[in-house]
Amino acid sequence: MSQKVTVFGSFVVDLMARTPHLPAPAETVKGSFFKQGAGGKGFNQGIAAHKAGGNVVMITKIGTDSMGKVATDAMDEVGLPKDYLFYNEDVATGIALILVDENTSQNEIVIVPGACSTITDEDIAKVADEIKSSAYLLVQLEVNQDANEKVVKMAKEAGVRVIINTAPYQPMTDEFLNGAYLVTPNEVEAEEVTGIAVNDLESADKAAKVFFDKGVENVLITLGSRGVYVATKERSEIIPCFKVKAIDTTGAGDAFNGGFLTALSEGKDLWEAARFAQALAALSVQRMGTTPAMPTREEIDAFLAERA
Ligand code: ATP
Ligand code: RIB
Secondary structure (H helix, E strand, C coil): CCCEEEEECCCEEEEEEEECCCCCCCCCCCCCEEEEEEECHHHHHHHHHHHCCCEEEEEEEEECCCCHHHHHHHHHHHCCCCCCEEEECCCCEEEEEEEEECCCCCEEEEEEEEHHHCCCHHHHHHHHHHHHCCCEEEECCCCCHHHHHHHHHHHHHCCCEEEECCCCCCCCCHHHHCCCCEECCEHHHHHHHHCCCCCCHHHHHHHHHHHHHCCCCEEEEECHHHCEEEECCCCEEEECCCCCCCCCCCCHHHHHHHHHHHHHHCCCCHHHHHHHHHHHHHHHCCCCCCHHHCCCHHHHHHHHHHCC
């Protein structure tokens, strides 16, 4: 039985093109494929957690334009309640322009957060009870940071375990990090926050120490195709990822974070949760897109059984 969890974060429409190579400045490249789909780090993580079997409260904000329908359609498709969706009548739904190199699967992303960067105190007051009665709150850094600061403070005060996915990186106050149950940067963000380049267990331990000193309880650093570093104050380890043929790694971090949240809500420890989340992420990188690439619980369980 999974505990209730809240994902508070961005929704944007992903406009993704695959291209033979990423364009240089002033270069125009003919792409080979285009796909529009639901995206945004918050939404991707919420959908991943929900499809993995989590009891998810998804809080985000969209415009009243046609792009906003991409969010409501995606929620309807997977049966995720729309009760905590806010609307801004004056600001357009956010979008992300995503270019994926079809040979290397490297990507470049420009995000215009739009409505999801206009979350107000009034919006937050409407979801306060849901946040305070959750076992975990997961946030990223893609919505307006003042809103993030408020919900994180509210959750900590209510004894809710807070997970901060530090993506995309932006400066954070020490108060924001202090008392967090877990931070989940990727290796680039870990370096941006700590100043330490993470390339092996020793350097990851040094970066983790910086987070511990800032009052964070546990640290997890995703390392792309090298897997994930997981650390408590007593133990740290790099867990390799599952070997699969990746075709689009955009949103792999979101898949991981969503899977990790659901696993924690089911009572799995950090190490078991990392394995579950890596399975979810390994399935997602074999498909194109972000939210549409998130697997179902049946697919995750079958994959784990096959790789046991
Ligand atoms: P993004 O910003 O694109 O969402 P990220 O940088 O936040 O990604 P990564 O560290 O690239 O996240 O990946 C997160 C997790 O996804 C990894 O820890 C790993 O488990 C899984 N993963 C990523 N790339 C691959 C791959 N090529 N094969 C298998 N698993 C992968
Ligand atoms: O992490 C991937 C996400 O980052 C994409 O869905 C895009 O919307 C950007 O926000």
